[in-house]
Structures are given as C-alpha cells and as structure tokens.
Amino acid sequence: MPEFRRDPVSGRWAIIAPERGKRPTDFLLPEENTKEGRCPLCPGSEDLTPPEVLALGRPEEAPPNSPGWKVRVVPNKYPALIPGEIEKETEGLYERFSGAGVHEVIVETPEHGKSLVRFSPNELALVFEAYRLRLEELARDGRWRYVLIFKNRGARAGASLSHDHSQLVALPLIPELVKIELERSRIYHERNGECLFCKLVKSEQNGPRRICENERFLAFMAYAPRQPLETWIMPKKHRSDFLDHFDENLEALCDIFLKVFGKLEAILPGLPYNFVLHTAPLGSAPLPYYHWHFEIIPCLTRVAGFEWGTGAYIVPLLPEEAAAFLRDISP
Amino acid sequence: MPEFRRDPVSGRWAIIAPERGKRPTDFLLPEENTKEGRCPLCPGSEDLTPPEVLALGRPEEAPPNSPGWKVRVVPNKYPALIPGEIEKETEGLYERFSGAGVHEVIVETPEHGKSLVRFSPNELALVFEAYRLRLEELARDGRWRYVLIFKNRGARAGASLSHDHSQLVALPLIPELVKIELERSRIYHERNGECLFCKLVKSEQNGPRRICENERFLAFMAYAPRQPLETWIMPKKHRSDFLDHFDENLEALCDIFLKVFGKLEAILPGLPYNFVLHTAPLGSAPLPYYHWHFEIIPCLTRVAGFEWGTGAYIVPLLPEEAAAFLRDISP
CATH class of the missing domain: 3.30.428.10 (HIT-like)
Structure with missing residues (x-):
C-alpha cells in the first residue's frame, strides 16, 4: 500500500x-x-x-x-x-x-x-x-x-x-496548493468584501497579460509564473466549482481551450506541457470567494537547485511579452 | 532589471x-x-x-x-x-x-x-x-x-x-522554503522546549533511513522526499549557521560529502542532481531552534501535473529501502 x-x-x-x-x-x-x-x-x-x-x-x-x-x-x-x-x-x-x-x-x-x-x-x-x-x-x-x-x-x-x-x-x-488558494482567497474576501478571482479576471481582462477570451472565459498569462508561458483559463462569472453551470459553459470552454492551445502550438510546435484543474473540494457548497480554473504549465525550463532551495521560480521571459506574442498569433 | x-x-x-x-x-x-x-x-x-x-x-x-x-x-x-x-x-x-x-x-x-x-x-x-x-x-x-x-x-x-x-x-x-523551516522549527521549539533538528538527528541516527555518519555529521534519507534517494546531511551538534564552528567541522564535512556522493555514484553512475545549503539568514544570532544542512535532490523523476497541482510529490521508492541499499555499498 x-x-x-x-x-x-x-x-x-x-x-x-x-x-x-x-x-x-x-x-x-x-x-x-x-x-x-x-x-x-x-x-x-x-x-x-x-x-x-x-x-x-x-x-x-x-x-x-x-x-x-x-x-x-x-x-x-x-x-x-x-x-x-x-x-x-x-x-x-x-x-x-x-x-x-x-x-x-x-x-x-x-x-x-x-x-x-x-x-x-x-x-x-x-x-x-x-x-x-x-x-x-x-x-x-x-x-x-x-x-x-x-x-x-x-x-x-x-x-x-x-x-x-x-x-x-x-x-x-x-492538496496543499489548493488549500493555500482557498485560504488566501477566503481571507481576501473577508477583508475586502469581494472575490479575489472576480477582481483578478476584471484586472487581467484589460491588462497586458490577456491572451484571448470569449463570452464566458478569459485566458491570460500568470503574473508570477513557474514556467515561461504559464497560462490560466478562468470563468468570467463567479463559479467556484467546475461542475457549476457545466452544460451552459461547455461550448465556450472548448472554444477557449482550442484557441489557447492553438496559439501555444503555433509558437512552439509539439510543446511539452502539464495542465491542472483547480476546483472547489468535493461536496462544497458554492464558495463566495473561489473560482475554478485551469493552469497550463509548459515544460520549458528545469526545476533545479534554486527552485528546490527557495520555492521561487526563475522565469526568463516577461509574461507581458509572451502574452503580446500569443495575442497576435492565429493558429 | x-x-x-x-x-x-x-x-x-x-x-x-x-x-x-x-x-x-x-x-x-x-x-x-x-x-x-x-x-x-x-x-x-x-x-x-x-x-x-x-x-x-x-x-x-x-x-x-x-x-x-x-x-x-x-x-x-x-x-x-x-x-x-x-x-x-x-x-x-x-x-x-x-x-x-x-x-x-x-x-x-x-x-x-x-x-x-x-x-x-x-x-x-x-x-x-x-x-x-x-x-x-x-x-x-x-x-x-x-x-x-x-x-x-x-x-x-x-x-x-x-x-x-x-x-x-x-x-x-x-526564501519562502527557508522561512517555512524557520517558522515551523521555531514553533516546535516554543512548544516542546527542544530543537526539532536535534530531535530529528537523534531519531534518524538510530533509524532505518540512516546512510552513514562520522563524529560530526549524519547523512540520512529524507522521510518524505521530493525525489527518490533525496539525502540530507546535517551537523549532529546544534549549529544554526554554516559558518558556526566552520574550521572545526570542515574535515568531517568533506568526509561525509565524499562518502555520500561516493555511494550515490556507485548506485547510479553519472547521476544528475541538485543540492542546496539551508542555513540561518545572514547576520542571525545563533538560533536555538535551527540546524544548517544540505539537501541533496537527485533528478530522477519529473515534476509533472500532479506535483504542479498539489505541491506534493509522488516518489516511487521507499526511503528506507534506498537507505539500506546505500548503507551496504562502499564506493
């Protein structure tokens, strides 16, 4: 076992x-x-x-x-x-x-x-x-x-x-990282009376890290990524659980996914990557402070001594520059 | 910049x-x-x-x-x-x-x-x-x-x-990971009136994860590693700063380093690895709750979706089994 x-x-x-x-x-x-x-x-x-x-x-x-x-x-x-x-x-x-x-x-x-x-x-x-x-x-x-x-x-x-x-x-x-997200966003909500993720979406939608969007989803480069070109896909409306409004979201989710991966693939054909889905814990009531989202993490640099020793990541590419590049490319 | x-x-x-x-x-x-x-x-x-x-x-x-x-x-x-x-x-x-x-x-x-x-x-x-x-x-x-x-x-x-x-x-x-170590060991010391690392050394010295030791240092497999064969080298005496008693420690430190790497190299020739030195922050007074140490992290499995998504590591080898293997090998 x-x-x-x-x-x-x-x-x-x-x-x-x-x-x-x-x-x-x-x-x-x-x-x-x-x-x-x-x-x-x-x-x-x-x-x-x-x-x-x-x-x-x-x-x-x-x-x-x-x-x-x-x-x-x-x-x-x-x-x-x-x-x-x-x-x-x-x-x-x-x-x-x-x-x-x-x-x-x-x-x-x-x-x-x-x-x-x-x-x-x-x-x-x-x-x-x-x-x-x-x-x-x-x-x-x-x-x-x-x-x-x-x-x-x-x-x-x-x-x-x-x-x-x-x-x-x-x-x-x-998992620890989900716990940290839940805890930090709960505290943010308590202090500021609004959802951290709703605020993030609003801010990224009009900012230099925006990649593309449709009526329901926004894709943007992470502000402080772990890898070059780390991309997040997030529902624009407040939804804490991936299953919440699933049917209604499905078409738009497929659309944004294919757009984002089309752009990534156009820049870096055959790109190795990981993605993860972060969503509310099983059986949660709808949470007023959390958004489910996908984190897409290209595999382009190595986790090495600096990262193992600090927990911080050295990323040799400005997310804003990467986003401008991706915005302009059509698959 | x-x-x-x-x-x-x-x-x-x-x-x-x-x-x-x-x-x-x-x-x-x-x-x-x-x-x-x-x-x-x-x-x-x-x-x-x-x-x-x-x-x-x-x-x-x-x-x-x-x-x-x-x-x-x-x-x-x-x-x-x-x-x-x-x-x-x-x-x-x-x-x-x-x-x-x-x-x-x-x-x-x-x-x-x-x-x-x-x-x-x-x-x-x-x-x-x-x-x-x-x-x-x-x-x-x-x-x-x-x-x-x-x-x-x-x-x-x-x-x-x-x-x-x-x-x-x-x-x-x-760095975040050092901060976490310092904070957790400070709290442990406060609650238990003893140094977490001193206790760890004592426990690992007589346990199944011990690899080798000399009069001043102990090398053991990490209990909950990030990679197979992750090995820690730690001073046996209470020392929070790498520079504390440096001259006195130097010969024994070289000895344990060469022993450990000799064993690792004997099992896996050409092993790619990272190591990091964790020590007290610059200019700290001696800390009653911390030990400086080396963490040696072989590069054998990939940081992938599970690790990015959870912050936990899947390791396909029992540290106790790895330690037994290393204990028995002479370079």
Missing part, C-alpha cells in the same frame, strides 16, 4: 508509492521511454488496461472494454494511490497515513498521435464530459475530499505514454 | 529575469545544450567570464583572472538577479519589487570533467572555503538577507555547463 508522509521540517507532503516501483539502480533510464509495440491506450488494446470505469461514444450494443469508444477512462495500471482504508499513524516527528485514493487515466481520443490541439470542439467536449462524470461519481463515493485532474503531455513533461490522455487522482485530503 | 513578483492567488514568488532572456519561440531547444568549443570555466578561458570575485590556490605573484587557481568564483554571466536598488511597488493585486541581488558561479575545480565525487578531501575543502568567504563577504555588504548556495549537476538537473560548479544567489528576502 502506498502512503502519504509529511516532512517534519517543511510540512510538505509526499506520496511514497513503491507499487509503481523500481529498485534504486533502475532509475537512470533514457528520457524518452518509447515502449513501442502495442500502445495500451489504442482501440483494440483494451485488454492491456484494467477494466474501464467509463466509456463514451461506443454503440450501446457493443460490450464493455471493446473498441468503438471516443473517450475511455480506466484505472491507472501503476497507481500512485489505491482504494482502501485511511489509517493515520503519528510516531514522534513522523506523520503518515495510508495511501488510499483513486488513480485513473482518461484516454482522450482513440486516435494515436492526435494531440488535443487538433481535436474538434465536439471531441474536446467529450473529454470534459468524462471529467464531469468521474467527478460526480467520485463525489458520491464519500471517501474522497478532492479530485485533481491533470495532464502530462510529452516525455519531458512526465508522460510515459505518447497517446494523448489526462489523469485524475481522488484524494482523502485537500 | 529582473523583478520579484508575487502570485496574487498562491502567494508564490517568481523572479522574472528577461536578461537571461529569449523570445517565446526560442524555448524548444535540445535537452543537452553542449556548447562545445572553449569551456568558459576552464583555466586559460578566464577572459570568457566576468572578472573573478575570488580565486583560491593561485600563486600570489600571478595576476587576477589568470590560470593557476584551484577554485574560482565569478559573477554569473547570465544573472537571475543584479545588484541595484530595492524598490517595491504594489498595484492592486500585484506585488513586485526590483530584482536586486547577486548571482555568482563557484568553479569547483580547474579540471574539466572531474566531478565532485572524485575530489580529494583537500580539493573539496577549498570549495567549502570559497562558500565561507563569499558568505562572509556578502553578509558584510548589508543589503542581503539570505544567500542560497546550490548546485545543478548534469543537463537533466538544469546545468547548462558541464564543468563542475556550484552557484550562489544573494537575496534581499528570506
């Missing part, structure tokens, strides 16, 4: 997951882990993954775990967390609990080699629909407090498979 | 340093940035760096910036920060101040291709001696609150030059 551990000095969490595991001597493998042969995420290879938890787009008469799907969700074969009892243990300075959770892979397309930027709006809508269905299902489970949805694209960005996919992890705790 | 910026949502700091800078389209370069030709850190190429601020081991009669040195410290040619006035500016949600600081390169050896693990104890002692002299000098300057010393080894770990070197950055603020 994997476990959560808290560093006694910094308070930082780690998930020790030897199930994914290797021997200490196994780590220096080549960067590009091209396991050629059958791609386990392609149609026809459904037997190479654990049985699916969701498939969208397959004719109803076809059996589960057969081809014909447009989006497919399967448990991660090498999970960082596995469902189980949550048992805490504190011993002296050391705090740990069992690594109970859910780790799934959302296969975004049946087409190997088709990257998200080339999806049609309808294809992308099905991916978000899969997010929605999994979020709803995992909320009903009752054991999880948070579901983090994220994507690693490209070997440099940590993807071990090249077939486009995103991942989700259901956690028995609220 | 570079600038410090604080993210209005998370509070995280970034240094925007377009001086190092590139155009947005310049970023997708090959991983190994082997600028062959003359290595700017080799003896005989002193004209390729800014004029040195320190050289150790060169005969006194030789002129500055000439060969013959054993360790040489030069300003970074592409600095993340540059000396200057510290001007703050807050505008609505956005907090920034000028990127004033010092960014230097410590060339650890005249021998290109000789890595730290193959240094003699005396050669390594000169590197630490250079750290000491620069820390003392930068403390006298009066403008800086903290000096972070770190090393990036290998292209995967962010080193843009293969000639072994470490770096230092003098900062007008205490």
Whole structure:
C-alpha cells in the first residue's frame, strides 16, 4: 500500500508509492521511454488496461472494454494511490497515513498521435464530459475530499505514454496548493468584501497579460509564473466549482481551450506541457470567494537547485511579452 | 532589471529575469545544450567570464583572472538577479519589487570533467572555503538577507555547463522554503522546549533511513522526499549557521560529502542532481531552534501535473529501502 508522509521540517507532503516501483539502480533510464509495440491506450488494446470505469461514444450494443469508444477512462495500471482504508499513524516527528485514493487515466481520443490541439470542439467536449462524470461519481463515493485532474503531455513533461490522455487522482485530503488558494482567497474576501478571482479576471481582462477570451472565459498569462508561458483559463462569472453551470459553459470552454492551445502550438510546435484543474473540494457548497480554473504549465525550463532551495521560480521571459506574442498569433 | 513578483492567488514568488532572456519561440531547444568549443570555466578561458570575485590556490605573484587557481568564483554571466536598488511597488493585486541581488558561479575545480565525487578531501575543502568567504563577504555588504548556495549537476538537473560548479544567489528576502523551516522549527521549539533538528538527528541516527555518519555529521534519507534517494546531511551538534564552528567541522564535512556522493555514484553512475545549503539568514544570532544542512535532490523523476497541482510529490521508492541499499555499498 502506498502512503502519504509529511516532512517534519517543511510540512510538505509526499506520496511514497513503491507499487509503481523500481529498485534504486533502475532509475537512470533514457528520457524518452518509447515502449513501442502495442500502445495500451489504442482501440483494440483494451485488454492491456484494467477494466474501464467509463466509456463514451461506443454503440450501446457493443460490450464493455471493446473498441468503438471516443473517450475511455480506466484505472491507472501503476497507481500512485489505491482504494482502501485511511489509517493515520503519528510516531514522534513522523506523520503518515495510508495511501488510499483513486488513480485513473482518461484516454482522450482513440486516435494515436492526435494531440488535443487538433481535436474538434465536439471531441474536446467529450473529454470534459468524462471529467464531469468521474467527478460526480467520485463525489458520491464519500471517501474522497478532492479530485485533481491533470495532464502530462510529452516525455519531458512526465508522460510515459505518447497517446494523448489526462489523469485524475481522488484524494482523502485537500492538496496543499489548493488549500493555500482557498485560504488566501477566503481571507481576501473577508477583508475586502469581494472575490479575489472576480477582481483578478476584471484586472487581467484589460491588462497586458490577456491572451484571448470569449463570452464566458478569459485566458491570460500568470503574473508570477513557474514556467515561461504559464497560462490560466478562468470563468468570467463567479463559479467556484467546475461542475457549476457545466452544460451552459461547455461550448465556450472548448472554444477557449482550442484557441489557447492553438496559439501555444503555433509558437512552439509539439510543446511539452502539464495542465491542472483547480476546483472547489468535493461536496462544497458554492464558495463566495473561489473560482475554478485551469493552469497550463509548459515544460520549458528545469526545476533545479534554486527552485528546490527557495520555492521561487526563475522565469526568463516577461509574461507581458509572451502574452503580446500569443495575442497576435492565429493558429 | 529582473523583478520579484508575487502570485496574487498562491502567494508564490517568481523572479522574472528577461536578461537571461529569449523570445517565446526560442524555448524548444535540445535537452543537452553542449556548447562545445572553449569551456568558459576552464583555466586559460578566464577572459570568457566576468572578472573573478575570488580565486583560491593561485600563486600570489600571478595576476587576477589568470590560470593557476584551484577554485574560482565569478559573477554569473547570465544573472537571475543584479545588484541595484530595492524598490517595491504594489498595484492592486500585484506585488513586485526590483530584482536586486547577486548571482555568482563557484568553479569547483580547474579540471574539466572531474566531478565532485572524485575530489580529494583537500580539493573539496577549498570549495567549502570559497562558500565561507563569499558568505562572509556578502553578509558584510548589508543589503542581503539570505544567500542560497546550490548546485545543478548534469543537463537533466538544469546545468547548462558541464564543468563542475556550484552557484550562489544573494537575496534581499528570506526564501519562502527557508522561512517555512524557520517558522515551523521555531514553533516546535516554543512548544516542546527542544530543537526539532536535534530531535530529528537523534531519531534518524538510530533509524532505518540512516546512510552513514562520522563524529560530526549524519547523512540520512529524507522521510518524505521530493525525489527518490533525496539525502540530507546535517551537523549532529546544534549549529544554526554554516559558518558556526566552520574550521572545526570542515574535515568531517568533506568526509561525509565524499562518502555520500561516493555511494550515490556507485548506485547510479553519472547521476544528475541538485543540492542546496539551508542555513540561518545572514547576520542571525545563533538560533536555538535551527540546524544548517544540505539537501541533496537527485533528478530522477519529473515534476509533472500532479506535483504542479498539489505541491506534493509522488516518489516511487521507499526511503528506507534506498537507505539500506546505500548503507551496504562502499564506493
């Protein structure tokens, strides 16, 4: 069983997951882990993954775990967390609990080699629909407090498979960075009587970091990014939960996503990147101080000694300059 | 001028340093940035760096910036920060101040291709001696609150030059991660009447994560690491500042360093890694609650979507298993 551990000095969490595991001597493998042969995420290879938890787009008469799907969700074969009892243990300075959770892979397309930027709006809508269905299902489970949805694209960005996919992890705790966002925005709201994110949207909409927008969403460069070209996508209206007004937002969300990735891809073809969805914790009532949003983090510079030692990031590109560049480019 | 910026949502700091800078389209370069030709850190190429601020081991009669040195410290040619006035500016949600600081390169050896693990104890002692002299000098300057010393080894770990070197950055603020360590250990001391680090040393010394020790230092695997094989080196006696009892500690420090890196190198030859020195802020009186220490962070897994989204790290190797492995290996 994997476990959560808290560093006694910094308070930082780690998930020790030897199930994914290797021997200490196994780590220096080549960067590009091209396991050629059958791609386990392609149609026809459904037997190479654990049985699916969701498939969208397959004719109803076809059996589960057969081809014909447009989006497919399967448990991660090498999970960082596995469902189980949550048992805490504190011993002296050391705090740990069992690594109970859910780790799934959302296969975004049946087409190997088709990257998200080339999806049609309808294809992308099905991916978000899969997010929605999994979020709803995992909320009903009752054991999880948070579901983090994220994507690693490209070997440099940590993807071990090249077939486009995103991942989700259901956690028995609220992740530290989300906690910090919630706490800081709650305090801001208390002090200023307005939502920090609403204020941010207003300010970024008329500012030098704006990339593009539509009637419902704004995309802008982060003011203090972790990587060059770090881009945030945020609902303009006050919405704390990704599932809030989901159907109404869907078309505009696909539109802004394809615009942003089209622009990024036009500047840096094949860009390796990560994105994460930050949303209110599972089962929250609507929060007056929070907005769900996507953070898109290109993988262009290295996390190195300075970042490990300070927690701050050196970024060699002005967000305002990057935004001007992206604004002017049409995919 | 570079600038410090604080993210209005998370509070995280970034240094925007377009001086190092590139155009947005310049970023997708090959991983190994082997600028062959003359290595700017080799003896005989002193004209390729800014004029040195320190050289150790060169005969006194030789002129500055000439060969013959054993360790040489030069300003970074592409600095993340540059000396200057510290001007703050807050505008609505956005907090920034000028990127004033010092960014230097410590060339650890005249021998290109000789890595730290193959240094003699005396050669390594000169590197630490250079750290000491620069820390003392930068403390006298009066403008800086903290000096972070770190090393990036290998292209995967962010080193843009293969000639072994470490770096230092003098900062007008205490880095967030150091602040958190100081704050948490101060509170621990207040509540428990003992030093968290002293307690940690005692506990790790007899525990399953111990790697090796000598009369003055202990090396152990971090309980909740950010990377497989993350290793900490800590003085056994209570010392909050790296400069405290420096001369007395030096031989033992070199000994433990060479032991640890010898073991790591024996398991994973050519291991890319980062290390950072955490010590008390410049000019602190001795702190009753803090220990200076080195954190050695191998570069073996990727910071990816999960880590960006949560602030927690997935580590596929048990620290206890890694420690057992390292304990048994002799370089």
